Amino acid sequence: MTPEELNAARDRTVPDVAAGGLRVLFCGINPSLTTAATGHHFAHPGNRFWPVLHRSGFTPRRLLPxxxxxxxxxxxxxxxxxxxxxxxxxxxxxxEFREGGAALTERVESLAPAWLAVVGITAYRTAFGEPRARIGRQERTIGGARVWALPNPSGLNAHWTVETMAEEYARLREAASEGA
Incomplete structure (x- = not known):
């Protein structure tokens, strides 16, 4: 992508990949310019979402954006x-995060996933007024869905490796499989 193409993607939105009754609805912070330019979620080459999703057992192979x-x-x-x-x-x-949290609650009420997995603890804390929230299962529900806060898969999040993120995502996968 050229810098011009990326800049032209600023402020665009990207359609959700969603349907009613999902096991897990993953919720990113906001689209990157690469995501907006391509129309594919977590499309930035440095984003580790797709490898982590596979390593955690959610997908049978590593998917491309x-x-x-x-x-x-x-x-x-x-x-x-x-x-x-x-x-x-x-x-x-x-x-904007608080407004996004309110809109997300309405979307989750409409889609009724079993789990909402927010990938980014700071975004979760800000959007839902939970300043002490930690990575993992949350006590609250949002729009009827159980909530899990996951580490942000951005390449900028150096605190988490692909392996340690995959372990946390796998904890969610196990809970979603058990219905717990």
Whole structure:
């Protein structure tokens, strides 16, 4: 992608990969410019979502962002807290996160997934007013779905490796499989 193509994607939205009754609806922070330019979630080359999803056992093989529709038959989907694309998540302010959290709650009520998995603890804390939330299963439900906060798979999140993220995502997969 050229810098011009990426810049033209600023503030675009990307359609959700979603359907009613999913096992897990993964929720990103907001689309990257690469995601907005391609129309494929977690499309930035440095994003580790797709390898982590596979290593955690959610998918039978590593999917490419362009194969995102293959998630639906697996009972999985993707949405975002904030729909507009930015170069960096820190371009989204707290008010926009809170507004995104309210809109996400309505979307989750409509789609009725069993689990909502927010990939980014800071986004979760801000969007839902949970400043002490930690990675893992949350006590609250959102729109009727149980909630799990996952580490952000962005390549900028150096605190988590692919392996340690896959372990946390696998904990969610096990809970979603058990119906717990």
């Amino acid at each position: 362009s194969e995102q529709s293959e998630l639906l038959p697996l009972g999985l989907g993707i949405t975002n807290v904030v729909p507009r694309a930015t170069a960096r998540a820190d371009e989204v302010d707290a008010e």
